Amino acid sequence: MSGLTTSSDSNLLDQFVSPLFGFSETETFAGPNGKAKVSATGGNDVVLGTPGDDSLTGEGGNDTLVGDAGNDILIGGEGLDLAMGGFGNDFLSGDAGDDLLLGDDGNDTLDGGTGADTLDGGQGDDMINGGAGSDNLSGGAGADFLSGDGPGTATSFGHDTIMAGAGNDTIWGGMGDDILNGEADDDKVDGGDGDDQVFGGDGNDTLSAGAGNDYLSGDAGMDTLWGGDGNDVLSGGLGNDALYGGAGTDTLDGGEGDDTIIGGADSDNLSGGAGADFLSGDGPGTATSFGHDTILAGAGNDTIWGGMGDDILNGEADDDVVDGGDGDDQVFGGDGNDTLSAGAGNDSLSGEAGNDTLWGGDGNDGLSGGLGDDALYGGTGADTMMGEEGHDFLNGGWGGDFLIGGGGNDTLHGNGGNDYFEGGWGNDLVEGHNGEDTLHGNEGHDTLIGGGDMDFLEGHDGNDLMNGGDGADTLFGGAGDDVMLGGSGDNFLRGDEGMDSMVGGVGADLMIGGSGNDTQSGNDGNDNLNGGVGDDLMIGGSGNDRTYGDFGNDTADGGAGDDTLFSRSDGGQPVLDQVRRANGEFQYIVYEDANDVLTGGAGADEFIFRLDMNATAEVLARNTNLDGTVDWMSIMMENDNYHDHWVEAIGNDVITDFTPSEGDTLVISGHTVSVTLEQVDEDGDGAMDYTLLMLMSVQPMVNGAHHNDSLGTIRVYGEAFTLADILVDPSAMWDAYDSREEFLL
Known part of the structure; x- marks a missing residue:
């Protein structure tokens, strides 16, 4: 060699x-x-x-x-x-x-140096450094340290693949698009810069990535994942994991287990998966970040915080705590007993199934309780709140709010602002508090309380209790037997159908009973009471009051003050003059369904009996103008038949305390009416017990349509008087009702 x-x-x-x-x-x-x-x-x-x-x-x-x-x-x-x-x-x-x-x-140390190296540490606690270039690193068994790029490689962008193997390993990918896998045991894996794929494998791993669009998967174990800068995807997998997205538009999925998930700055998508999770769209120190986050918590008792930005948050299953933070957020509780809240911004909160608590915060918010017994708090702003199903509690807070209870026995409070309420189905409690409020009970036996200022209350169906409170209020009872209290102020109360009870309170009140046997009490002030159809009781109380008997057997008591008591012609069509006794005298008829009892009380009172003209439907139709008004002068000229037209009878009425010496007056007015007087000693003791006034319709033409018709009687108790002490006005009363519809009763 x-x-x-x-x-x-x-x-x-x-x-x-x-x-x-x-x-x-x-x-x-x-x-x-x-x-x-x-x-x-x-x-x-x-x-x-x-x-x-x-x-x-x-x-x-x-x-x-x-x-x-x-x-x-x-x-x-x-x-x-x-x-x-x-x-x-x-x-x-x-x-x-x-x-x-x-x-x-x-326990080996491996350094690949420059180039595309493959390094395998084998068994033992190894230190493995790929160096510059795209390397493949494998730690093998043991607690290894693996680094894709070595010292001084700041300008190197190697695309490394690192497999740590068994043991508690430490891996650093360095720059480049790396594939890192901690595999078994408790590993620390850092992808570094670049678009990395980082896998923790089994064990309690800590995974992180620097700049770049990274994918991190904790797999099994209790893992901690840090996304860093870039648009990252983090998956916790099995176990109780902690996921931090960092800067960028990140997607975080906790998977199974009780996870902590924080999206960080920018617009993130968060999903908790199964388990009791904590989810936050914005991490610490992101007060100036406005990420529009989407968070799905999954199963488990989760805690979610959206942070700033326009977020979409869904607690999904189980009992969740969800806070949208500032921004225009959409917050859904899903199944379970959830607590939903939102900060500043125009937010939408939906509790869905379960007994939920919703807090709107500042802004014009929309809150929907969904199924269950929910509590909704609107906070500041003009909020729209719907309890939907269940026995719900709604508090609008400050601002002009729109509140609907829905099904169930609901409680609705407006607090400040001009609020609108609908109780919905069920027996509801609705209270407006301050502001000019509109309250509707809808179906059920409802309690409506207007509070301060000028309010409108309508009970609709059911036996309702209504209290206008302070201010000039308007109360409509609707169907059912209602109790209406006007409170202070000049109030308008209308009972409509049912047996209603009305109390005006302080102020000049106007009451109309509608159909049914109603009870009206004006109390203080100069009140106007109209019983409407039915057998009504009207008590004026103190003040100069006016009572109108209308149809039925009515009882009116003016109380203290100078009162005016009206009794209208409600006895129907009179008996014709052919009905006479054998001695030629008229036979006076008892009108069972139209007997009024009037009591003036203290003060100078005026009793007025008004007999109005009526006619058949055919005659009315022939004499109705194009604008719908009735030409009563023309009707009066139709005298050919007895039943063309007539003056309505009053029945058999009673005055209990007529005292002319104290200023009381009696007026009887009606077309062609004539009065005769008789002092009656009913018990035979020689003293007058009452004065009987007999009313007829008298027309100069012998064969007139209403000549000598009996129109009823008035029994007057109190001081004796003569015809000269009362006023009888036979002029026509066609001005009392102008249109045809008003007469077709």
Whole structure:
């Protein structure tokens, strides 16, 4: 072998053996406990060391160096070299060229040098450095340190492949697009810069990558993954993992286990997978970053934070805590009992299944409870909130909010702002608080409380309780037996269908009972009470009140003050003049369904009985103008038939306390009405018990349509009086109702 230099500290035996590995020459150095130092300066050499601690250098050429046993030093030099350390703690260096370094057993150090090298540490705790170039590194069994690029390779971009094998390994890929695999046990793997693929394998691994678009997979074990700069993909796999995306648009999937997932800056996609996970779209120190993150938590009791930016967050299964942070976020709880919140921004929160708690925060937010008994808090801003199914609690917070309870027995609070409420199905409690609010109970037996300012309340179906609170409020009962309290202010109360109870409170209130037997109490103020259809009770209270009996057997008490009490003609069509007694006197008819009782109370009260004109539908149709108004003057001229038109009867009404000496007055008005008076001693003690007023329709034409028709009676208790003390106005009352629709009752 040309240029071969040898030395040994014991007997050396030089011999030639048959060529190996396809090379032309083979040199073996041996001796008992010998140590060889060989430098093959030229050619393609094959050098076999001794069982001792050898130092073999190939220098130039494609060399093969075999260290055998002992702690050997093998340096390939330039060329395509093969170095095999054998047993012992060996140092192998490929230097320049595409080298193959095999450490075998022992704690070996392998340095590929420049070139596309393949390095395998074998068993033992090895240090493996690929050096410059695209290298393939394998640690083998043992706790190894593997580096794709060696020191001083900042300008080298080798695309390395590193397989660490069993043991607690440390791997560094360096620059370049590397493939790194920690394989078994607890490894530390750093891809460095470049677009790397990093696999932890089994064990509790720590994986990281520098700049570049990297893929990191923890596989089995409790792994920690750091994405670094670039658009990275991180997969935790099995176990309780921690994933940190870093800068860039990252995709993070925790997989099974209780994972911690933080996207970092920019717009990330996060998925927790199975397990109780913590997910955050933005990591610490990203206060100025506005990443638009997408986070899917998966199964388990997860904790999610979206951070700044317009995020899409979904807790999915189980009981999750999800915080969208600032930005216009979309937050979904999924199944389970979830807690959802959002900071500043116009957010959308949906609890979906389960008993959820939703916090809207600042901004104009949309909150939907979904299935279950949910609690929704709108916060500041004009929020839209829907409880949907279940017994829900909704609090709009500050701002003009829109709240709908949905199904179930819901509780709705508006707080500040002009709010709109719908209780939905169920027995709901709706409270407006401050602001000019609109409250609808919808179906069910609802409680509506307006609070401060001017509110609108409508109960709709069911037996509702309504309280307008402060301000000039409007209350509509709707169907059902409702209780309406106007509160302070000048209020308008309307009962509609059902047996309603109305209390005006302080202020000048207007009440209309609608159909049903209603009870109305004006309390303080100058109130107007209209019982509507039905047998109604009207109590004016203090103040100068006006009561309208309308249809039915009504009872009116003006209370204190100078009150006006109206009783309208609700007795129907009168009895014609052919109905007479044998002595020629008129027979007065008892009208069972139209008997009003009026009590003026203290003060100078006015009792007004108004008898309105009516007519058949055919006559009304013939005398209706193009604009829908009725020409009553024309109807009055139709006197050919008894039933063309008539004056409505009043029934048998009662005044309980007529006192002219205190300023009480009595007015009876109606077309062709005539009144006769009789003082009645009912108990026969010689003293007057009441005055009976008998009302007829008298027309000069003997055969007129309403001549001598009985229109009812008024029984008046109190002081005695004569016809001169009351006002009878026989003028026509067609101005009372203008349109045909008003008369077709």
